[in-house]
Amino acid sequence: MPAFRVSKAAVTALLAASVYPIAGHAEEDTIFPRVDVEIPMELENDYTASSEDEDAEINDLFATIEPGISVRFTKELSIESSLVFEPVQDPDAGDDRFLEDHGLYAEEIFVNYETERFAAYAGKFNPTFGTAWDIAPGIFGTDLAEDYEITERIGAGGAIKFGGDGFGAGDFGEHRLALNGFFADTTALSDSLITSRGELDLDDGGPSNTEDLSSMSATLDGGNMPGVPVNYHLGVQFQEGGRGTPEDQTGYVVGLNGSYPLTPTITLEPMVENAYFEDFGGVQENRNYLTGGASLLYGPWNAAVSYTNRHVDPEGEDSFSDDQVQVSAGYAFANGLTLDAGYKYTEDAGTHAHVIGALLTYNFAFSYPN
Template identity: 40%
Template sequence: MTKFLLIAGGAALGLTATTADAFETGRLSGYLSIEVENDWTFDSSDPAAELNDTYTTIESGLSFDFGAGFALNSTLVLEPIRDATDDRFFEDHGAYAEELFFSKELGTAELKLGKFNPDFGFAWDIAPGIFGADFAEDYELTERVGGAVAVPFSAAGGEHVFSVGVFNADRSVLSNSLGSRRGQTSLGDGGVSNTNGAESWTATLSGEFGQTAYNFGVQHQAAGAGNNTDQDGVVLGAIHTFDAGSTALELLAEVAYFNHFDGTTNSATFTTLGLAAPVGPVTLSGVYSLRDVDGASSADNLFTVSAEMELFDGMIGALAYRYGDEASVDSHTIGTLLAYEF
């Protein structure tokens, strides 16, 4: 199955350098991704939203193998730690540990203990184009502390993985950042899964049948300080690749529902539909996303289109347009991006 061509982040003009392939030196292996991006919202019904934001995102994943299937793993990130409120040029950057956990192979299964990102959905990661994942990122799970086990198996002619994780929000020193400080999380900050113990959990099933990949997951995140109730959610997504003459099309669809979103009394539904297709040397993609939260004046809508092309070896150029109708504010963004992989 081919994969969507992914350009991370929204960019009006950006230069991205990525070591796409993991390196391995003795017992140490990992990857490094360096991105420099610019977001430009050129027209909005809220004049305050018209701004230009230039920033970098650096992510490093490292794994040290102790032998016998036992390893220490980390994901370190440098990025802006707050949203832009005005034109911004390489400001508000902080470095932090998104993941730091031990893993142990148990036969074909894997056990994780420490700070990790629980599995739940995949549109937030693989929706195509520059802006395609913007709404789905609202339910991405990151920086939780606890444990998880993943068990791969074969069934019905396909390969699958069943995983379960239990966790709470990270409140250790690792929840802070270097450079621009985001502050160490405390119980008083509230938020779902920010509890004394590992009272929250996810269970997911993912896999492939031929040209179709799927994921199904459920979650429970316990109420923290200031929350009205626990959050429960379910997600179902699929990617299918099919031939249309000489062109291979990829279609993505994912729906996530939460009965008490963010610990409130409001339910929320997220829908992401994406399509990517190569047309000669250019990959065209489009995404429509819906974010419908009870209590809001109206549902939010997102439309994006992108064109991506390999300009020469290792260099990819992209052009994209984003229309967002969010909280009754209409905004238009043009994105261009250069991505270099080495």
């Protein structure tokens, strides 16, 4: 989870690329076939300084490396893939962890066909739904919202863009509608190398673990609307319960974000998102996630604050809320390195904790032929 996710580039990319799981490519790219590679690298240290659960008071140093590889046959046709190297097991209770339990797995491998107005894709991909798990600011801003990120599904989908230069929406901004049909990956690709996380099996059950295209998501993203200086995200999902799973999961999400220059050198980038779920996880338990935050940019400096509330309402039991508040700040060096430090306070199922963290990031990218 990068230290600083909401930036001018990120807001633009939200409209240009993230509505469907493909990377945006520059119009001037003319060399085909070609291979584009981008490798975000992170080294993070989280120290739980105080917790009502003494076994949680540990220091955890870990890496996250996410190579993205695009094999582009033409301007429109490509094979997109993303690998993830990160801890695939939880740390042992009460034990510090130093670069342990890391595994490598394939998060996405799919065929993509994209034009200026349309996209179609099939394979293993991350269906669109929600944005807070990606753009909530700060080192820890995405933590709770990651509960509802949909990843590693097999299926197909498509997207259509309207607006902009007059395709359908005239002068009412730019908008993208994406539709996805999918099921959870139960192939050998659901396991990981180096450290095994185990292969998902149909008997494991869970949302969308059905091996058929009975689960779906639909999202609508937009922005650049005259007189409305805000970007929006709307989404709905349905995930059929797998074998032994008593309920189907449904969810709804709405989010807003923007980028606002306060002075020639200072920019404010706020966001807010609410996601509501019925029968979350395929059990009789409704959940609501509310995430809000803002980043302040000043040259190479950034500061961020964010808050997430997770309200849990189990059937036949008392409801309760989990909360997280985080603050962080960082600096981007001229050589491409960024260094951020932050603090978060959490209340999880009644247990309070204080965590201090630091994050070092670097992005490496190249193309062949150049």
